[in-house]
Amino acid sequence: MCGIVGYTGYRNAYNVVINGLKRLEYRGYDSAGIVIENKDGKHNVAKTKGKVEDLLAISQSSEYSGNTGMGHTRWATHGVPSDANSHPHVSNNGKIALVHNGIIENYDSIKILLIEKGFTFKSETDTEVLVNLIQYFEESQADLDFVSCVRYALNEVYGAYAICVMHQDHKGEFVVARLGSPLAVGIGKDEFFIASDASPFVEFTKDALYLEEGHIAHISLKDGIEIRTITQNEPVQPAIQELKLSLEQIEKGGYEHFMLKEIFEQPKSIHDTLRGRLLVKEETIKMAGIWDHLERFSKAERIIIIACGTSWHAGLIGEYLIEEFARIPVEVEYASEFRYRNPIITNKDIVIAISQSGETADTMAAIKLAKEKGAFVYGICNVVDSSIARITDAGSYTHAGPEIGVASTKAFTAQLTILSLIALKLGKHNGSLSNAQFMELITELDAIPKKVQEVLENTHEICKVIAKEFAHTTNFLYLGRGFNFPSALEGALKLKEISYIHAEGYPAAEMKHGPIALIDENMPIVIIAPKVGHYDKVVSNVQEIKARKGRVIAVVNPTDTQVRSQADYSIEIPMVNEAFSPILAAIPLQFLAYHIALIRGANVDQPRNLAKSVTVE
Numbered sequence: 001m002c003g004i005v006g007y008t009g010y011r012n013a014y015n016v017v018i019n020g021l022k023r024l025e026y027r028g029y030d031s032a033g034i035v036i037e038n039k040d041g042k043h044n045v046a047k048t049k050g051k052v053e054d055l056l057a058i059s060q061s062s063e064y065s066g067n068t069g070m071g072h073t074r075w076a077t078h079g080v081p082s083d084a085n086s087h088p089h090v091s092n093n094g095k096i097a098l099v100h101n102g103i104i105e106n107y108d109s110i111k112i113l114l115i116e117k118g119f120t121f122k123s124e125t126d127t128e129v130l131v132n133l134i135q136y137f138e139e140s141q142a143d144l145d146f147v148s149c150v151r152y153a154l155n156e157v158y159g160a161y162a163i164c165v166m167h168q169d170h171k172g173e174f175v176v177a178r179l180g181s182p183l184a185v186g187i188g189k190d191e192f193f194i195a196s197d198a199s200p201f202v203e204f205t206k207d208a209l210y211l212e213e214g215h216i217a218h219i220s221l222k223d224g225i226e227i228r229t230i231t232q233n234e235p236v237q238p239a240i241q242e243l244k245l246s247l248e249q250i251e252k253g254g255y256e257h258f259m260l261k262e263i264f265e266q267p268k269s270i271h272d273t274l275r276g277r278l279l280v281k282e283e284t285i286k287m288a289g290i291w292d293h294l295e296r297f298s299k300a301e302r303i304i305i306i307a308c309g310t311s312w313h314a315g316l317i318g319e320y321l322i323e324e325f326a327r328i329p330v331e332v333e334y335a336s337e338f339r340y341r342n343p344i345i346t347n348k349d350i351v352i353a354i355s356q357s358g359e360t361a362d363t364m365a366a367i368k369l370a371k372e373k374g375a376f377v378y379g380i381c382n383v384v385d386s387s388i389a390r391i392t393d394a395g396s397y398t399h400a401g402p403e404i405g406v407a408s409t410k411a412f413t414a415q416l417t418i419l420s421l422i423a424l425k426l427g428k429h430n431g432s433l434s435n436a437q438f439m440e441l442i443t444e445l446d447a448i449p450k451k452v453q454e455v456l457e458n459t460h461e462i463c464k465v466i467a468k469e470f471a472h473t474t475n476f477l478y479l480g481r482g483f484n485f486p487s488a489l490e491g492a493l494k495l496k497e498i499s500y501i502h503a504e505g506y507p508a509a510e511m512k513h514g515p516i517a518l519i520d521e522n523m524p525i526v527i528i529a530p531k532v533g534h535y536d537k538v539v540s541n542v543q544e545i546k547a548r549k550g551r552v553i554a555v556v557n558p559t560d561t562q563v564r565s566q567a568d569y570s571i572e573i574p575m576v577n578e579a580f581s582p583i584l585a586a587i588p589l590q591f592l593a594y595h596i597a598l599i600r601g602a603n604v605d606q607p608r609n610l611a612k613s614v615t616v617e
Contacts, residue, residue: 006070009191013069020200029073079124102161259405316486318419325427347374358386467595491589
């Protein structure tokens with residue numbers, strides 16, 4: 001959600017910033033802008049509603065030449081998408097330029113005070129208020145330096161932010177700060193990069209630092225990086241680390257879209273998530289985060305899983321897994337609701353927080369509440385050194401690699417893989433699983449990457465055919481039972497996210513309690529029907545659908561005959577223990593959503609109104 005890129009050094013800043021903004025398009029945005037410092041220290045600003053390509057069309061001239069600059073992709077919060085509301089925002093005196101991710105919650109009261117002092121505003125944004133507040137401190141307190149003016153202003157606001165600030169009187173310098181939104185600094189030889197994540201500068205340097213929560217940094221070629229705390233102004237030693245990200249990981253690699261590439265990467269991402277953890281020959285699971293806290297997990301009175309969107313669906317399947325194998329009560333909560341309903345949490349609870357990016361604002365807020373109540377918090381995320389990774393008590397990284405497509409695919413199945421490992425480890429430790437049961441299950445889990453590869457090879461073409469048939473339908477219903485009820489929710493979400501078709505997921509047994517009223521010859525129903533669990537009940541559900549002329553797309557096993565004989569289309573996935581079937585079932589549902597969206601002409605990787613990393617509440 002929103003993206004920041006900044007550069008100072010010896011290169012053409014315009015090219016670095018524009019290419020960096022393209023790398024951040026996956027985060028979701030509706031407008032873009034850039035500011036370049038020319039040789040005289042003056043700021044040249046271009047910004048527009050629309051995409052980075054639209055920004056290119058208005059900024060390709062010699063005036064945007066220089067060695068220092070910054071850019072921004074905006075996802076609208078305060079004010080509609082427009083040229084005026086786009087970033088960068090410039091102070092009334094024209095000297096200070098600022099780009100900002102996040103929300104300043106008390107901007108309105110500050111704006112009123114600034115108007116009383118003669119400031120005027122061209123936009124509806126909270127960001128323009130902040131940049132003018134910095135100017136106010138600079139003019140009203142002459143003894144303050146540039147960094148202190150920014151720091152004083154930040155101490156007057158509350159909310160979430162990552163900011164990058166330039167000043168015409170301080171050539172080649174940046175002040176950056178963060179509270180709640182991520183910000184990375186790339187360190188090269190005689191150059192610095194600033195970005196919301198490392199992808200814009202991975203080709204230039206492997207050395208980076210991630211600005212910590214509540215820190216502000218002054219960056220200049222002359223003095224390097226100086227970091228201090230925002231509230232206390234205490235110095236902080238920079239913690240530089242080597243990036244593991246590679247340029248190849250964030251490029252399409254010959255695929256038409258990132259989403260398609262990431263669907264096909266799932267055998268590898270699942271294998272990488274299992275690697276070093278699932279040790280079948282040694283008859284064990286080794287996970288440092290769980291291993292070090294096994295007794296605390298085993299003695300937990302309950303586990304609460306908090307997440308949003310696709311991660312919440314993974315959490316629902318995690319509930320089934322942990323209760324089935326470890327016999328520990330589990331509740332699954334929307335992180336976005338959790339902190340606002342005064343939940344009952346004790347120090348005997350364990351909270352598992354799931355987030356692909358590790359920066360989800362709602363999930364971070366829920367984590368902070370859980371920690372305040374004394375709960376032990378375990379994080380599951382995909383991004384090393386992300387905010388959630390740092391604030392949780394322990395955790396596990398998925399090893400899905402960068403996920404650029406906004407609609408989560410490989411991150412989802414990697415999350416299911418981690419949750420499976422946790423459930424099996426806890427079940428073995430507390431005696432809920434016998435040695436024989438444990439070995440059977442981990443052997444099956446070990447074979448999942450190969451079975452996912454089979455699904456990719458065997459279902460892609462049939463999903464293309466089905467997509468052509470139903471691409472212009474206006475409604476879909478997804479049904480599943482047991483472990484695959486959350487799979488139905490996730491399948492429906494994928495379709496909604498990228499094709500903009502209304503879709504609902506339901507437990508198959510709930511169909512007759514309402515949704516059955518919708519079924520007619522125009523309503524396609526996707527039913528997840530592996531020959532496990534309550535298969536006979538699913539057969540009955542299909543019969544009820546066909547009796548009402550509904551059109552059935554069924555996800556079935558190769559040995560199935562009953563559901564296949566009634567379905568209009570069948571998609572085969574291999575036989576597997578019911579607990580692991582959601583991993584296999586996810587693949588054709590991802591393909592189906594992808595190809596329907598493609599036929600409808602939607603932007604598959606950057607669906608409208610959505611952001612990859614939701615860093616505001």
